[in-house]
Amino acid sequence: MATPPRPRRPTRDLRFAGRIAGFGTTSGTRVVLGLWESSPFGRFADAMIEDARGHRILFAPTDEVAAFIAATYAFDEVRVLPVTRRRIEGGLALDATALSVRLRVGPVSPLGRVLRSVPPRLATHPAWLRLIDPVARTFQPGVHTAGSAGGGRREFYGVTVARTIVWAEARLDGTDLGAFAPLDPPVRFGFASAPRQPHLVDVVTTIREPV
Known part of the structure; x- marks a missing residue:
């Protein structure tokens, strides 16, 4: 007698809409900024740093945000402090007390331009992102559109617009992190990295978690 299939565990989708910026520096440090316009936590910004030794730091604005991100990704250090972002001429700035970024x-x-050819509703749908993940990782090493996250979660990155970052600078704990450079090697916070060529992307991130 055939064994009946196991019932699927119920899940819920958490949706984060905003922008992600990623770039590297000549010191070997890589910087990834999350600039979220809407999320289960409201509007907020965060920063993830990985240095040349592989030490990974999360900067998050509240304990609640820090706990959620740290349960989804992997860090060696978490700092909870005010994270502010603002527009500057030609770009944007982010400040988190010990961290200062301009780009x-x-x-x-x-x-x-390729991404713009896909209707946004399709481009951000988890089923589509699961389908195109093999293509994404082939053409952009380290980049994934779907994968496993911490805490039994699944994650989907749906990018609708991608702009180049032409210059950036960052200081951490009073130290200049070096000249602007590609994001290389890929960061190791989770299953995916930002592209090697520095980009600012409009993105909808969907995190599917068990309930």
Whole structure:
């Protein structure tokens, strides 16, 4: 007698809509910024840093946000402190007491023009992102659109617009992190990295978690 299939565990989808910026520096440090306009935690910004030794730091604005992100990704250090972002001429700035980032944004990239050809509703749907993940990781090493996250979660990255970052600078604990450079090697916070070529992307991140 055939064994009946196990019932699927119920899940819920948590949706984060905003922008992600990623770039590297000549010191070997890589910087990834999350600039969220809407989320289960409201509007907020966060920063993830990995240095040349592989030490990973999360900067988050509240204990609640820090706990959720740290349960989804992997860090060696978590700092909870005010994280503010603002527009500056030609780009944006982020400050988190010990961390200061400035970046200048260029035009929509060739990747961005390809992404624009996909209707946003499709481009951010988990089923589509699961389907195209093999293509994404082939053309952009380290990049994934779907994968496993911490706490039994699944995660989906749906990018709708991609612009190049043409310049950036960052200081951490009073130290200049070096000149602007590609994001290389890929970061190791989770299953996916930002692209090697520095980008600012409009993204909807869906986190599917068991309930």
